[in-house]
Amino acid sequence: MNSNSLVSIADISKDEILDLLDRARYFEEHSNSKILDGRIVATLFFEPSTRTRLSFETAVNRLGGRIIGFSDPGTSSSVKGETLKDTIKMVSNYADLIVMRHHLEGAARYATEVTDIPIINAGDGANQHPSQTMLDLYSIYKTQGRLTDLTITLVGDLKYGRTVHSLLMAMKYFKPRFNFVAAKELAMPQEYKDFCDAEGIEYTETADFSPEVINTSDIIYMTRVQRERFTDPMEYERVKDLYTLHNAMLDNSKPNLRILHPLPRVNEIDTDVDDNPKAYYFEQAHNGLFARQAIITRALGINIR
Amino acid sequence: MKNELAVAALERGTVIDHIPSSAVFKAVKILGLENTPHAVTIGCNLASAKLGNKGIIKVADMEFDDATINRIALIAPTAVINIIRDYHVVEKHPVALPDTIVGIVRCANPKCITNNEPMATKFDVVSREPNTVIRCRYCNHSVAGDQAKIL
Numbered sequence: 008m009n010s011n012s013l014v015s016i017a018d019i020s021k022d023e024i025l026d027l028l029d030r031a032r033y034f035e036e037h038s039n040s041k042i043l044d045g046r047i048v049a050t051l052f053f054e055p056s057t058r059t060r061l062s063f064e065t066a067v068n069r070l071g072g073r074i075i076g077f078s079d080p081g082t083s084s085s086v087k088g089e090t091l092k093d094t095i096k097m098v099s100n101y102a103d104l105i106v107m108r109h110h111l112e113g114a115a116r117y118a119t120e121v122t123d124i125p126i127i128n129a130g131d132g133a134n135q136h137p138s139q140t141m142l143d144l145y146s147i148y149k150t151q152g153r154l155t156d157l158t159i160t161l162v163g164d165l166k167y168g169r170t171v172h173s174l175l176m177a178m179k180y181f182k183p184r185f186n187f188v189a190a191k192e193l194a195m196p197q198e199y200k201d202f203c204d205a206e207g208i209e210y211t212e213t214a215d216f217s218p219e220v221i222n223t224s225d226i227i228y229m230t231r232v233q234r235e236r237f238t239d240p241m242e243y244e245r246v247k248d249l250y251t252l253h254n255a256m257l258d259n260s261k262p263n264l265r266i267l268h269p270l271p272r273v274n275e276i277d278t279d280v281d282d283n284p285k286a287y288y289f290e291q292a293h294n295g296l297f298a299r300q301a302i303i304t305r306a307l308g309i310n311i312r
Numbered sequence: 313m314k315n316e317l318a319v320a321a322l323e324r325g326t327v328i329d330h331i332p333s334s335a336v337f338k339a340v341k342i343l344g345l346e347n348t349p350h351a352v353t354i355g356c357n358l359a360s361a362k363l364g365n366k367g368i369i370k371v372a373d374m375e376f377d378d379a380t381i382n383r384i385a386l387i388a389p390t391a392v393i394n395i396i397r398d399y400h401v402v403e404k405h406p407v408a409l410p411d412t413i414v415g416i417v418r419c420a421n422p423k424c425i426t427n428n429e430p431m432a433t434k435f436d437v438v439s440r441e442p443n444t445v446i447r448c449r450y451c452n453h454s455v456a457g458d459q460a461k462i463l
């Protein structure tokens with residue numbers, strides 16, 4: 008067990024979050040620092056995810072580190088049929104750090120228990136994806152100049168969307184106000200509303216993506232509404248366009264408003280929003296590089312500055 | 313009515329009393345008594361003022377450490393442990409639910425790592441009152457204590 012591992016955003020304190028944001032800001036200015044010279048990072052993608060893997064591998068490469076690993080266990084016969092424990096122990100002999108993605112929930116937590124090198128969770132099924140949360144926090148911080156006292160509107164699939172759940176939990180330190188905008192079938196689960204109540208976080212809940220909600224928001228966080236989440240296909244057809252953002256809907260929004268989306272999008276943000284200066288989702292993805300450089304250097308115990 | 317008459321008196325050993333009848337055989341399994349060489353007496357559906365009816369397990373010549381005996385707290389929160397020496401109860405205390413439950417409960421989430429890897433499950437007790445709620449250390453799925461599936 009290595010205490011620099013990052014499995015869930017809920018494992019780290021407010022100070023650690025602020026330290027990671029500080030590091031991310033540093034790497035935005037010094038993206039090509041060669042501070043991982045001689046370090047080897049293993050990227051183990053038991054489940055393929057090109058987007059996340061490229062972001063992590065770019066982060067390592069720009070810091071001068073080396074990468075070993077695999078991007079699809081199907082191509083790696085030695086991993087197939089081997090227990091996760093054995094794979095992690097084997098790789099621990101070679102690497103200084105493991106970045107792993109796995110389709111099974113809890114895989115990264117278990118990995119931390121069988122090795123002494125740090126583990127970064129790059130997604131474990133529907134469970135946790137803390138580097139996504141860090142890049143979301145960094146994007147909010149960068150565009151608003153602060154994390155405290157913001158009105159954040161979460162739209163779309165609030166039931167299954169792990170990114171919105173993790174963001175909600177991480178924001179508990181920063182006195183946010185949330186608007187939950189979703190169809191009834193995809194509403195925010197009770198346990199997260201209980202969490203808000205316990206933490207004293209204000210929220211509203213509505214199925215109506217109304218001008219009132221949009222025009223009072225500092226951040227609108229859009230998520231994908233997937234057909235397969237609905238038990239009734241008719242219900243999907245009825246609601247799918249209600250949670251699509253069009254440029255005209257932003258006419259009276261606050262000047263500091265920014266639109267976030269974890270990407271990839273399907274049709275929940277119309278392409279006519281892309282040229283609006285309030286559209287931030289492409290830069291948001293770019294921030295993932297700095298957030299991951301921050302997480303990697305923290306995991307390796309490297310101090311910057 | 314004296315339940316003690318229903319089963320033989322114990323010279324030395326442990327009596328686990330006030331177990332819900334429905335949990336008796338689970339408790340036997342959790343404590344590994346299926347394979348013990350010691351004399352084990354099991355009673356079910358005995359009259360009880362407290363529980364309506366209760367179960368009881370008597371194990372001769374054996375005492376359990378707290379960590380072992382508390383493994384049954386999840387399924388038998390009302391259980392009371394009596395340690396017998398020389399036909400006398402020398403110690404009597406209720407079971408206590410530990411903060412972490414290792415290797416007893418199966419996670420109900422089929423996509424949980426614990427259901428796909430040879431490893432012990434681990435649940436953290438996240439609520440004790442009014443109802444016990446436990447949460448999988450790995451996948452974070454929560455379940456009410458009385459709904460938990462015993463391995």
Ligand SMILES: [Zn+2]
Nearest residue numbers: 419424448451
């Ligand atoms: Zn689980």
